[in-house]
Amino acid sequence: MAYKALYRTYRPNSFEEIAGQEHITRTFKNALKNNKIAHAYLFSGPRGTGKTTIAKIVAKAVNCEHAPVSEPCNECDICKGIDNNSVTDVIEIDAASNNGVDEIREIRDKVKYLPGLGKYKVYIIDEVHMLSTGAFNALLKTLEEPPKHVIFILATTEPHKIPATIHSRCQRFDFRGISVPDIISRLNTIIEEEHIGIETEAIKVIAEAAEGGMRDAISLLDQVVSYSDTDVQVDDVHAIRGTVSNDRLLQIANAIYKNNSVEAITVLDELVAIGKESQRLVENLIKFYRDLLIFKNTRSSEESQLLFSKPEFLSLADKASNNLVFFYIDVLNKARNDMKFTNNAKLYMELALIKMVDKVEKQEIVIEDEFSSLQRSIKALQEQLSKVESMKTEVKVIEKVVEQPKEEIVMSKEVISEAFDATQSFGTVNATPEVKQKEVVEAKEEQSEEPETEESSDLDLFSLPEEEFEEIEEPYSTYDIRLVEDVLNNGDRETKIRLNKRWFDIERYVEPEDLQYAKLISSGRVVATNGSLMIIEYPAPSTCNRMMKDEIKKKIAKLLSDFHESELDYLALPTEVWKEKSGEFLKKWKEDKDRYITLTPIEHPGLKEIKTVHHEVEDMTPDSVREAYNMFGKDNVKVRKGE
Amino acid sequence: MAFEKLTSAQPQVIQLLENSIRKDRLSHAYLFEGERGTKKFEMAQYLAMRLLCTSDDKPCGECHNCRRIKHRTHPNVYVIEPIKNTIRKQQVIDLQMEFSKTSVEPGPKVYIIRNIEKINLQAANSLLKFLEEPTSHIHAILTTENLNRLLPTIISRSQIVSFTSVPDTIIKEELVEEGYPEEASSIVSRLTNSTTDAFDIASGDFFIDVVDLVKEIYNIVNTQEESVIIYFQENSSIIYQDSETNNLFLSIMVLYQKDILNYYMGDMNHIVFKNEMNTIGSIAKVKTKNRLIDELEHMLSLQSRMNSYINKNLAYDNMLLSLEKRVSNG
Ligand SMILES: [Zn+2]
Numbered sequence: 001m002a003y004k005a006l007y008r009t010y011r012p013n014s015f016e017e018i019a020g021q022e023h024i025t026r027t028f029k030n031a032l033k034n035n036k037i038a039h040a041y042l043f044s045g046p047r048g049t050g051k052t053t054i055a056k057i058v059a060k061a062v063n064c065e066h067a068p069v070s071e072p073c074n075e076c077d078i079c080k081g082i083d084n085n086s087v088t089d090v091i092e093i094d095a096a097s098n099n100g101v102d103e104i105r106e107i108r109d110k111v112k113y114l115p116g117l118g119k120y121k122v123y124i125i126d127e128v129h130m131l132s133t134g135a136f137n138a139l140l141k142t143l144e145e146p147p148k149h150v151i152f153i154l155a156t157t158e159p160h161k162i163p164a165t166i167h168s169r170c171q172r173f174d175f176r177g178i179s180v181p182d183i184i185s186r187l188n189t190i191i192e193e194e195h196i197g198i199e200t201e202a203i204k205v206i207a208e209a210a211e212g213g214m215r216d217a218i219s220l221l222d223q224v225v226s227y228s229d230t231d232v233q234v235d236d237v238h239a240i241r242g243t244v245s246n247d248r249l250l251q252i253a254n255a256i257y258k259n260n261s262v263e264a265i266t267v268l269d270e271l272v273a274i275g276k277e278s279q280r281l282v283e284n285l286i287k288f289y290r291d292l293l294i295f296k297n298t299r300s301s302e303e304s305q306l307l308f309s310k311p312e313f314l315s316l317a318d319k320a321s322n323n324l325v326f327f328y329i330d331v332l333n334k335a336r337n338d339m340k341f342t343n344n345a346k347l348y349m350e351l352a353l354i355k356m357v358d359k360v361e362k363q364e365i366v367i368e369d370e371f372s373s374l375q376r377s378i379k380a381l382q383e384q385l386s387k388v389e390s391m392k393t394e395v396k397v398i399e400k401v402v403e404q405p406k407e408e409i410v411m412s413k414e415v416i417s418e419a420f421d422a423t424q425s426f427g428t429v430n431a432t433p434e435v436k437q438k439e440v441v442e443a444k445e446e447q448s449e450e451p452e453t454e455e456s457s458d459l460d461l462f463s464l465p466e467e468e469f470e471e472i473e474e475p476y477s478t479y480d481i482r483l484v485e486d487v488l489n490n491g492d493r494e495t496k497i498r499l500n501k502r503w504f505d506i507e508r509y510v511e512p513e514d515l516q517y518a519k520l521i522s523s524g525r526v527v528a529t530n531g532s533l534m535i536i537e538y539p540a541p542s543t544c545n546r547m548m549k550d551e552i553k554k555k556i557a558k559l560l561s562d563f564h565e566s567e568l569d570y571l572a573l574p575t576e577v578w579k580e581k582s583g584e585f586l587k588k589w590k591e592d593k594d595r596y597i598t599l600t601p602i603e604h605p606g607l608k609e610i611k612t613v614h615h616e617v618e619d620m621t622p623d624s625v626r627e628a629y630n631m632f633g634k635d636n637v638k639v640r641k642g643e
Numbered sequence: 644m645a646f647e648k649l650t651s652a653q654p655q656v657i658q659l660l661e662n663s664i665r666k667d668r669l670s671h672a673y674l675f676e677g678e679r680g681t682k683k684f685e686m687a688q689y690l691a692m693r694l695l696c697t698s699d700d701k702p703c704g705e706c707h708n709c710r711r712i713k714h715r716t717h718p719n720v721y722v723i724e725p726i727k728n729t730i731r732k733q734q735v736i737d738l739q740m741e742f743s744k745t746s747v748e749p750g751p752k753v754y755i756i757r758n759i760e761k762i763n764l765q766a767a768n769s770l771l772k773f774l775e776e777p778t779s780h781i782h783a784i785l786t787t788e789n790l791n792r793l794l795p796t797i798i799s800r801s802q803i804v805s806f807t808s809v810p811d812t813i814i815k816e817e818l819v820e821e822g823y824p825e826e827a828s829s830i831v832s833r834l835t836n837s838t839t840d841a842f843d844i845a846s847g848d849f850f851i852d853v854v855d856l857v858k859e860i861y862n863i864v865n866t867q868e869e870s871v872i873i874y875f876q877e878n879s880s881i882i883y884q885d886s887e888t889n890n891l892f893l894s895i896m897v898l899y900q901k902d903i904l905n906y907y908m909g910d911m912n913h914i915v916f917k918n919e920m921n922t923i924g925s926i927a928k929v930k931t932k933n934r935l936i937d938e939l940e941h942m943l944s945l946q947s948r949m950n951s952y953i954n955k956n957l958a959y960d961n962m963l964l965s966l967e968k969r970v971s972n973g
């Protein structure tokens with residue numbers, strides 16, 4: 001006896017059995033019961049989400065001997081006849097293999113004849129977007145005046161390829177990818193019925209791997225059951241899919257973290273020897289590190305992935321800094337791109353693993369991490385100081401900077417240039433530091449001891465009453481703090497989690513010409529949102545400047561809105577600024593939880609177009625100094641009077 | 644063991660097929676998908692033999708049935724290949740006719756369609772009907788190097804079996820067995836994941852010469868007894884034969900360079916040019932890790948852009964110049 005594929009055996013026979021498309025099944029059940037059937041439907045959605053299955057159920061329900069019914073009885077001669085394809089009133093056409101005008105003309109010619117057995121002739125046209133233009137025109141003619149006894153159900157994975165004239169004549173249903181829990185519950189039904197022995201974790205891996213497609217999930221289950229020696233284990237699923245298990249990924253990640261590239265390459269060798277491809281591995285590793293980032297920064301235990309429960313994963317999440325993980329992802333992304341054009345993917349993979357343990361770069365990142373925490377404490381100190389001093393003082397200092405005719409750039413030790421190199425490793429800073437180490441005059445300690453505001457003069461030119469400042473501030477500027485306030489005061493955690501979950505998938509969604517934008521998007525992450533406005537964090541200020549450029553921003557906001565299917569806008573902030581502002585918010589919020597919390601303006605030398613009063617004054621800073629600010633960060637550059 | 648190589652190259656596929664037979668879960672249509680040289684057709688023949696072999700240890704590869712399958716003379720095993728790059732409707736009709744003939748022997752029937760992505764629409768339609776109505780004793784095996792170019796309807800009617808690229812260790816073994824020297828086999832096994840391609844490269848006219856050229860370049864880089872650029876200008880004519888040789892040269896340069904990096908990292912196991920250990924070691928001593936990585940990446944990028952270079956000579960001179968630099972002199 002020929003073996004029958006599980007997805008055929010378990011193709012749902014009723015709306016009740018359909019997983020995950022409640023919004024569609026409910027509508028149909030009501031319409032069927034009340035005999036309110038349209039003459040043309042357009043089903044759109046990813047493959048394996050139930051489009052043709054639902055079409056078949058509709059075809060049975062309208063023709064069932066017991067009609068009007070909300071579900072087909074599946075018992076009567078007509079229902080059974082439709083199931084075994086012996087009823088000629090239900091015509092299934094696969095446009096992928098019949099894209100000719102002739103087939104559609106034939107439909108047009110035959111459409112006028114009354115159905116033989118049932119009440120309706122149902123034409124199910126799958127992959128309808130593959131029809132030729134001629135065929136579409138022929139179909140349109142039929143759809144314009146469909147006979148009462150005819151129902152068209154058009155199904156497609158690519159609705160945007162269907163002419164608007166067809167769209168407008170159909171009632172449209174959007175099929176969604178099926179959620180992991182829905183897939184799991186359907187798989188469990190099959191597993192029970194078939195008496196399949198399988199690890200719970202393996203079921204979860206299958207469901208996660210199917211990416212919303214029920215048929216893919218069932219087919220994968222089918223295949224692993226055939227493959228496994230006894231009960232199905234997680235490794236069987238990985239073997240069939242060519243993916244790498246979490247344990248192996250953790251092994252590599254830990255070796256990398258310990259700076260042992262030889263050990264990491266040994267694991268790579270073992271994986272290659274059991275048939276894993278480097279291309280697959282690099283994808284899996286990138287996803288691993290992205291999950292690590294998401295976990296580190298959201299601690300999302302709900303929707304928890306299998307990975308998030310592993311102790312090694314948790315400890316790695318504690319140890320590895322954001323910057324370090326960003327660096328890893330950066331190296332891996334480059335390797336992934338390079339691999340596309342080579343037949344020696346493994347070499348690129350090895351090279352990536354070697355670069356990831358690059359001690360020099362890593363040290364720079366560690367120093368940068370330490371440095372930015374140092375900077376934060378300086379900032380905190382300054383804030384305390386400025387609380388003590390009046391607004392006047394600040395203005396005076398700024399004024400003083402403007403007055404100085406000759407400057408000499410002085411900066412702290414090599415820490416700065418190293419920090420600079422580290423940011424450069426993100427590929428976002430383009431300039432090279434011109435200033436050599438011999439020119440370094442002052443040491444870092446001095447900077448931490450004395451805040452920049454030390455020399456205040458008594459000049460009072462800019463001392464204006466506070467209200468007048470507010471007036472000038474009116475229009476929203478690029479990095480307006482009021483936007484940040486809005487997002488933080490109206491934080492929408494659900495949306496943030498939802499966005500982050502699919503955040504990195506955008507690279508797979510966009511057209512090739514937009515890939516650069518998608519890459520830009522996925523090199524950052526959403527740290528907060530109010531549902532429509534997001535704050536996206538990037539390690540380097542220069543990336544934020546790019547993201548906030550008018551034309552880029554328009555483009556990216558559109559890509560994001562399309563991809564996440566909701567109107568989205570964003571503000572791109574560098575890590576430093578985000579940490580500072582979220583810290584400030586939290587502190588103030590703890591003090592008073594009922595108030596709308598306002599924050600101090602965003603000040604960061606690397607950010608462009610901050611149109612506050614403060615900035616306008618600063619803008620008069622000589623170019624040489626501004627350039628130094630941009631390169632090294634304002635905090636690292638001190639301006640002194642010339643000799 | 645007649646199928647040892649097949650088993651070590653695609654252990655997952657063998658396990659899938661063997662367990663499917665054992666559990667009576669054999670699919671009526673398989674789609675074997677994977678790169679060139681991943682033994683898809685051998686596997687298809689393996690499955691046919693497995694189903695028709697008369698020996699106890701199936702498949703034996705030696706019984707009358709197995710031998711006829713191997714020589715493509717078994718009436719129950721029908722192979723379709725593209726003719727002039729296309730699989731046509733007549734070929735599918737012939738297949739159906741053949742299987743309905745009485746000359747077919749009892750037992751399972753297997754048809755194998757190679758490069759199924761080359762099927763035209765009419766042929767696909769006939770085939771789909773055939774695939775739609777699975778008969779208990781007919782098994783379809785379709786093979787493709789390009790899953791993305793297949794009709795979704797063909798994909799959805801068959802069980803996809805992915806063939807992974809063959810690990811270098813196995814490619815090396817096969818080359819050594821065929822009598823290629825150890826070092827050459829190692830080198831080739833790192834250049835391709837396809838057994839078919841591996842034999843092409845190893846038996847290529849200029850392979851040995853190119854390997855020697857690369858070795859000599861690094862030898863001079865090490866001793867610095869003469870100018871590597873002048874040596875290269877005088878001895879590199881072979882690599883300009885055609886773009887393949889040119890590419891081969893760069894690929895082998897990359898391997899050698901990677902060896903130096905491996906040495907630097909203390910990863911002796913991965914060194915391909917084992918006979919050159921002295922040279923590799925002393926070059927590694929006068930370089931920094933970043934320097935080695937930079938040089939390697941430079942070669943890789945040169946390789947990927949080679950075809951667009953108008954002046955290959957200049958590109959190579961630059962590459963060689965950078966190799967000559969040592970830590971002490973920059
Ligand atoms: Zn019925």
Ligand SMILES: [Zn+2]
Nearest residue numbers: 696703706709
């Ligand atoms: Zn035999």
